[in-house]
Amino acid sequence: MTPFFFGTADHRLFGAYQASRRQNGGHGVVLCYPCGQEYVPAHKAFKSLASLLADAGHDVLRFDYHGTGDSGGDLDGLTAPSWREDVSMAIDELKDTAGAERVSLCGLRMGAAWAAQVAAERPDVDRVVAWDPVLDGRAYLEALEPPDGPEGETLPGQGFVLTPETRAQFAGVTPAVYARLRVPTLVVLTQGDTGGTERALRSVPGGEHGVDVESVPGPCVWIEGELGTGGLPVHALHRIADWLG
Amino acid sequence: MSDRGRDDVQERIAHFGRPKTLVGVTSLPPSSQAVREHTVVILDVGVIHRVGPNRLHVQLARQLAREGFVTFRFDFSGIGDSEPRPDRVVQDVVRQDILDALSYLETSVKARSFVLVGLCSGANAALRFARLHPAVVGAVLLDPYWYKTRGFYLRHYGRRILRWESWRKVLTGRGGHWQLVREALRRDEPPAPPPDDSLVAPPNVIPRAEMEEGLAQLTGHGVQLLNVFTGGHEAYNHKEQFWEAFPRFRGRGEIRVEFLATAGHTFQRPSDRRAVIALIAEWLTTKRFGRTAPTARAAERTGVAPAAS
Numbered sequence: 344m345t346p347f348f349f350g351t352a353d354h355r356l357f358g359a360y361q362a363s364r365r366q367n368g369g370h371g372v373v374l375c376y377p378c379g380q381e382y383v384p385a386h387k388a389f390k391s392l393a394s395l396l397a398d399a400g401h402d403v404l405r406f407d408y409h410g411t412g413d414s415g416g417d418l419d420g421l422t423a424p425s426w427r428e429d430v431s432m433a434i435d436e437l438k439d440t441a442g443a444e445r446v447s448l449c450g451l452r453m454g455a456a457w458a459a460q461v462a463a464e465r466p467d468v469d470r471v472v473a474w475d476p477v478l479d480g481r482a483y484l485e486a487l488e489p490p491d492g493p494e495g496e497t498l499p500g501q502g503f504v505l506t507p508e509t510r511a512q513f514a515g516v517t518p519a520v521y522a523r524l525r526v527p528t529l530v531v532l533t534q535g536d537t538g539g540t541e542r543a544l545r546s547v548p549g550g551e552h553g554v555d556v557e558s559v560p561g562p563c564v565w566i567e568g569e570l571g572t573g574g575l576p577v578h579a580l581h582r583i584a585d586w587l588g
Numbered sequence: 589m590s591d592r593g594r595d596d597v598q599e600r601i602a603h604f605g606r607p608k609t610l611v612g613v614t615s616l617p618p619s620s621q622a623v624r625e626h627t628v629v630i631l632d633v634g635v636i637h638r639v640g641p642n643r644l645h646v647q648l649a650r651q652l653a654r655e656g657f658v659t660f661r662f663d664f665s666g667i668g669d670s671e672p673r674p675d676r677v678v679q680d681v682v683r684q685d686i687l688d689a690l691s692y693l694e695t696s697v698k699a700r701s702f703v704l705v706g707l708c709s710g711a712n713a714a715l716r717f718a719r720l721h722p723a724v725v726g727a728v729l730l731d732p733y734w735y736k737t738r739g740f741y742l743r744h745y746g747r748r749i750l751r752w753e754s755w756r757k758v759l760t761g762r763g764g765h766w767q768l769v770r771e772a773l774r775r776d777e778p779p780a781p782p783p784d785d786s787l788v789a790p791p792n793v794i795p796r797a798e799m800e801e802g803l804a805q806l807t808g809h810g811v812q813l814l815n816v817f818t819g820g821h822e823a824y825n826h827k828e829q830f831w832e833a834f835p836r837f838r839g840r841g842e843i844r845v846e847f848l849a850t851a852g853h854t855f856q857r858p859s860d861r862r863a864v865i866a867l868i869a870e871w872l873t874t875k876r877f878g879r880t881a882p883t884a885r886a887a888e889r890t891g892v893a894p895a896a897s
Contacts, residue, residue, distance in 0.1 A: 346601045346611055346669055355599075359669060386637055386668060412639050413599075413613055413646065 355415035371443030375450030381565035388564035402441035480516030522550030612662025615653035627699035631710035637668025641854035709790035820853030
């Protein structure tokens with residue numbers, strides 16, 4: 344694993360590159376973290392997934408969005424387009440670093456939404472894995488409200504200021520983000536209602552209906568309460584690696 | 589304190605250790621800022637990697653770099669991006685990790701003296717390590733393990749005594765109040781676990797006797813200690829509680845105690861993070877740091893030659 348900074352002096356991103364451990368035919372995977380308080384507990388699982396994918400023959404890049412983790416900046420006033428641009432930067436960086444011709448994206452929770460939205464815009468994205476994706480941005484926002492009320496419109500966890508603009512962008516995440524993808528897409532659910540997710544995706548007008556939904560029960564790595572105690576969702580990680588080939 | 593749009597702090601990624609299994613980030617002061625004498629090292633909190641809870645460590649490192657301090661955050665072995673030590677027989681993994689971090693900084697940025705910063709178990713590790721290494725001249729202990737005093741119990745139950753719900757639980761025998769009252773009357777502290785001065789993992793508990801011995805040793809050597817407690821600490825509820833537990837240290841200039849009553853244990857609110865970062869920066873920039881020669885025992889235990897004081 345090689346940690347490094349990439350991007351520009353004004354937009355520095357932290358990345359951890361894991362080179363393929365065997366011949367892969369130039370395929371890379373960019374891992375997209377969840378945001379807010381879900382980032383820290385997910386870190387260990389992302390590191391394990393990167394290692395598993397490298398074993399399977401992929402060049403892997405996981406990275407911190409600008410204003411999160413070790414990347415530059417802070418979260419004040421950041422918006423969803425900024426994070427989507429970061430996903431695109433990571434794709435370009437992986438293609439450049441590893442010489443990958445094809446890139447797949449794997450995102451967790453809101454990271455899955457950013458991955459899907461970028462995949463819809465770029466022709467060089469091969470596949471998408473949406474791991475416990477956020478399907479309903481409004482419900483996601485409601486769950487984020489701290490129990491003692493917001494202070495300056497902050498998001499719990501990474502302490503970012505949830506501006507009205509960002510709030511609106513989060514609220515705009517719906518099943519259509521995934522259902523209209525034109526590349527093979529796998530939705531992995533470690534908990535929740537597989538049938539409900541499938542119905543939500545199929546109900547999208549104009550959807551491609553090419554999304555596979557699979558239940559792979561395991562720990563919810565993005566929940567803070569499971570930090571350090573929940574173990575790894577081993578079956579989900581292996582399923583993701585198998586599906587990406 | 590916002591650094592949005594102005595990444596004026598240069599950061600370098602460190603891959604270090606023997607072999608290079610540890611990962612850290614060095615935050616360097618802007619070129620326009622004079623570099624201060626002491627290097628700040630921020631320790632992990634439990635299983636949370638080097639960014640810290642609510643990104644506290646990143647914000648702290650960058651702000652201290654702006655104040656002129658080279659600041660280093662890194663992951664202990666097996667945490668975050670650091671790999672487990674291949675030499676699993678190493679008994680004191682955390683001690684070896686911190687030693688490796690300090691050695692790396694001595695080489696990479698010519699660091700000669702250090703201030704350790706830790707939250708919770710990281711604070712306990714900082715205290716324990718500070719006793720062992722002669723180049724540590726100060727430590728910032730954020731919510732370290734602490735001891736319930738009679739004053740703690742009086743304040744804790746005094747606030748509840750006027751509440752009907754509390755009385756209802758007492759009268760119905762629910763809530764375990766009688767046992768706690770008996771405990772409070774019987775002694776100041778719960779029994780201490782057996783002494784353990786190893787650093788296999790960041791310690792969750794520091795026995796009272798060890799804490800007292802450590803404070804005596806460190807202040808005796810002129811090591812500066814900033815103790816910051818939050819309202820989220822489960823065993824601390826008043827600024828005076830530090831002195832209630834250890835009255836013999838009251839008036840020692842090396843010890844400063846602050847109680848941030850409204851802050852949570854993980855500094856979730858941005859305003860709490862700003863407050864604690866400003867407090868640490870103010871303390872670091874106004875204190876005079878120095879350390880007298882280490883004991884032969886400390887040098888022997890660390891394997892580090894005593895530094896010139």
